[in-house]
Amino acid sequence: MIAHAWNLLEENRSLELLDQAVCGGCSPAELEHVTTCIQVGLLCVQESPSQRPQMAVVIPMLSHQQVPGRPLRPVVCTPVRTPADLLNVVNTSSNELTITNLEGR
Template identity: 30%
Template sequence: MARIFGGEQTEGNTNRVVGTYGYMSPEYAMEGLFSIKSDVYSFGVLLVEIITGIKNSGFHLEDCDSSNLVGHVWDLWREGKAMEIVDKSMYEESSHSSVHEVLRCVQIGLLCVQEQATDRPTMSSVVFMLGNDNPLPSPKQPAFIGTIRSNKNGDATWTGTTEGGSSINDVTISTFHGR
């Protein structure tokens, strides 16, 4: 996305949305709007994948209300159980500082995938947060928290929810099949 920008441009709109859906910011995937915060969203998804050792696109757990990795990490973060999904090779259980660093990275990843682009940090802020131990703000709800269901035609319908439980969007994702 960063290559699309020209000169001093900080946001834009495109008629053709391209990219991998699991890494696209919600404003780009839904409306074709991109900004300097679009790549921050993608980086946040990647950071969460690295920490957990699980790909966002192939995420599926039994007894899990979330339909994607970011949503599941968010749920665990809110419950104070984020270390449950962290890849064991990322830290030493006996080291308090190691656990603190991993939880800090989870928090930074969640800050990057917040639903509203204005709430996400800039990439320079992310780099600063990763390299320093200053206090971090609490993340707000990430985008695309919801349920994906398939209908009889093979199309997937996603219903998202806000923290209050009301619906944000109903989006139908069509799957094309060759003849």
């Protein structure tokens, strides 16, 4: 969902996250508020806690007393190498490559 919201924000289509049943009756000001909420939400899911806004800053952003900053690309949106890409790295490099599969408890 984060990756989808980011992609829509990047394409200036973040209002597509809003249910069409709700969107039809919204004023332009309300639609602008929705866009702000999406942007603030993406700020709140930044990888590093130091990049996330504190709640004392979030509230003024949501009440339009402060303009939210531009979020950075979330880690979940970073392209992932495919196994074929990894094999090409191994075949063209003299370095050894270790792949670790992590499993939760």
